[in-house]
Amino acid sequence: MNTRDLLSLKDVTETELKEILVLAADLKQRRGLSNTEKPLTGKTIAMIFGKSSTRTRVSFQVGIYELGGQSLFLDRNDLQLGRGETMSDTAEVLSRYAHGVIIRIHRHSGIEEYSQHSSIPVINALTDQFHPCQLLADLLTIQENAGRLSGVKVAYLGDGASNMANSWIIAAKLAGIDLRIGAPDGYHPAGTIIEDSKGPGKVTVTNDPVEAVSDANFVYTDVWVSMGFEDEADERRNQLRPYQVNSGLLTHAADDVKVMHCLPAKRGEEITDEVLDGPVSIIWDQAENRLHAQKAVLAKLVC
Numbered sequence: 448m449n450t451r452d453l454l455s456l457k458d459v460t461e462t463e464l465k466e467i468l469v470l471a472a473d474l475k476q477r478r479g480l481s482n483t484e485k486p487l488t489g490k491t492i493a494m495i496f497g498k499s500s501t502r503t504r505v506s507f508q509v510g511i512y513e514l515g516g517q518s519l520f521l522d523r524n525d526l527q528l529g530r531g532e533t534m535s536d537t538a539e540v541l542s543r544y545a546h547g548v549i550i551r552i553h554r555h556s557g558i559e560e561y562s563q564h565s566s567i568p569v570i571n572a573l574t575d576q577f578h579p580c581q582l583l584a585d586l587l588t589i590q591e592n593a594g595r596l597s598g599v600k601v602a603y604l605g606d607g608a609s610n611m612a613n614s615w616i617i618a619a620k621l622a623g624i625d626l627r628i629g630a631p632d633g634y635h636p637a638g639t640i641i642e643d644s645k646g647p648g649k650v651t652v653t654n655d656p657v658e659a660v661s662d663a664n665f666v667y668t669d670v671w672v673s674m675g676f677e678d679e680a681d682e683r684r685n686q687l688r689p690y691q692v693n694s695g696l697l698t699h700a701a702d703d704v705k706v707m708h709c710l711p712a713k714r715g716e717e718i719t720d721e722v723l724d725g726p727v728s729i730i731w732d733q734a735e736n737r738l739h740a741q742k743a744v745l746a747k748l749v750c
């Protein structure tokens with residue numbers, strides 16, 4: 448595998464994580480200043496998307512432009528990929544044109560296959576298993592609010608086996624966060640991902656949403672029906688209803704609790720309007736931080 452890929456946060460060391468967050472904060476502060484460096488000048492970043500996206504697509508395209516490069520948005524189905532050309536052949540060819548590639552597809556094994564045949568950096572923009580770019584923005588947002596990551600208590604409620612929960616487990620271990628996942632049976636993370644994730648953080652899984660949020664500094668949720676799981680929608684809504692983030696549940700969290708959501712939200716399902724639009728929500732700042740965190744990733748990987 449290309450060592451400059453970002454397929455999951457397993458590709459990032461504790462030191463690299465700190466460097467990315469420092470650079471992201473710096474790029475955020477200096478955004479729009481005329482003397483900022485343009486490390487992607489003359490470079491083209493291909494973006495292969497096989498799933499819908501608002502934040503990831505727009506923040507990457509804006510970020511690439513601000514770093515001096517150009518983005519090439521490629522709907523998976525418009526490429527020959529949609530007619531059966533293989534990931535490996537596509538990777539060989541795009542490596543001859545572009546300087547980096549950002550991919551959003553369903554199967555994580557597809558991006559792994561792509562990366563094995565790519566000689567340019569590959570960045571995961573979401574697969575069924577991981578969403579590392581979202582987590583980098585989330586950690587930047589927590590750092591801004593708490594002034595630290597180590598020892599911070601985060602509760603993750605909902606589908607504990609999702610791409611977001613998996614990414615949270617790796618991030619929490621790496622950053623020294625105390626992560627509690629509140630999810631019902633059938634929606635717990637695979638034991639192997641917790642065991643395989645390295646670092647000083649701690650991960651606990653509970654069926655009890657109150658226990659998960661108890662004294663939490665940050666309460667995090669995501670949709671109950673992730674892209675690609677629409678066939679299971681009714682069952683998921685039934686099973687995950689007790690894990691809704693609402694003002695009643697938040698009474699068990701720390702006094703300074705903040706609420707986070709990667710978005711898009713299904714208002715009234717995993718989170719109420721009252722919480723999403725209320726004073727403890729830092730969700731819009733979190734969405735903004737996608738831009739700054741991804742610019743840092745691009746500056747580190749593609750230059």
Ligand code: CP
Binds near residue numbers: 502503
């Ligand atoms: N959070 C996130 O990745 O949003 P999009 O699906 O809109 O890109």
Ligand code: NVA
Binds near residue numbers: 669670
């Ligand atoms: N778990 C969600 C995240 C969306 C950003 C999904 O995969 O649809």
